Amino acid sequence: MRSHHNANDLPEQYSQVNTGSADGYAACWNFASGKDGISALSLKRTLEIGSYQTAWAMLHRLRSILVRPDRELLRGKVEVDETYIGGLDPGLPGGRAQGKKVLTCVAVELIEPKGFGRCRMAPVADASAESLLAFVSTNVEPGATVITDAWQSYRGLEKKGYIHDRRSQRAASARGEDPGALLPGVHRIASLAKRWLLGTHQGAVDAAHLPSYLNEFVFRFNRRGSRNRGMLFYRVLELAVAHDPVRYQDLARTKRPKAKRPKPPGKRGLPPSLDRPRQNRPWRQHDSG
Incomplete structure (x- = not known):
């Protein structure tokens, strides 16, 4: 058609x-x-x-219509962490330093004894307490157990009415454990989201429209x-x-600001191969007479 x-x-x-x-x-x-x-x-x-x-x-x-305003918040045990979504950003320091990639918060329910429930994903401005606690308050029900790493910005969760389970990657390394195994849920969700963006959309997602793509991924994951x-x-x-x-x-x-339009071209002249002084050719003058 x-x-x-x-x-x-x-x-x-x-x-x-x-x-x-x-x-x-x-x-x-x-x-x-x-x-x-x-x-x-x-x-x-x-x-x-x-x-x-x-x-x-x-x-x-x-x-743009996949998020219901009255959708239920995540409850029970919920893992929360951040990840960067975007293309390669050469020279970007490790940790939570800012760069071209978009810092994205991830939250997922844990189901006992094994498995994951619903998830939420959203870009955040930075890794400050204001940004991260706002994400948790918007997506997780008060009274839930929020499992995070030892990042200092999460320390205000108990004041927000949550049970905070802090897991230190440094302490896990000292015990000989795998730090990546502390938050398996959010790492799994982040990996699936990045793979989906690269597979279905070839990674061609800009920062301005990333929230819409994340809403689609969450919609699909929660109805898997x-x-x-x-x-x-x-x-x-x-x-x-x-x-x-x-x-x-x-x-x-x-x-994003539009690129400035180039200046209009000036007066055009002859190419160098034709821009030569007129030669004296008397026979042409004779023929033209």
Whole structure:
């Protein structure tokens, strides 16, 4: 099926998925039915959509409606840690130093005796107590046991009403244990998210739209046990109908400054091979007479 729709001409009431056309439902089905989702380029080829921008806008409208405002917070035992998401950043010091990569917080429920429940992921401005505690307060229910490493910014969790289980990587190394095994849940989630971004989207995710991609990953991970893909399709449509319209201008807007336009070219002259003084050729003057 071929589409000639423009991303700016979507019906107002269906602006999330362009469900005013068959392509809108087809885009939503391809988005929900695939285990790992679909990239804008693949959607463009599958539905024979006229432009990449239209396919990109369709998918981002779907990503923008995946978070329910009234969704339940994580509860029980919850691991919390940070990771960097992005391309290679040569020369970046270790630890939590700032760079081109995006610092992202990860939280995941632990299920006894073994397994993981729901997860949450979101970029944060920095590794300060203000940023990390705000992420925990937004995503974890007070009274839950929050398991973190020994980073100092987490020390205020008990004052926020959480049971704080601090695990020191340095102490684990001194005991001869593997420091990476202290927080297996968040490390697993971070690894899966990075693999998904590289696999489905080839890592072509900028910082401005990373939250939307993380929302999609969380949506898929939390419903990984669903055997009926049609139910996921129904849930996405249900969320789209309940959500406010999302315009293309809001999706394409970015905080990164635009590159300055180059100055217009000046007066053009002849190339060096032709820019020569006129030679004295009297026979040409005679012929022209």
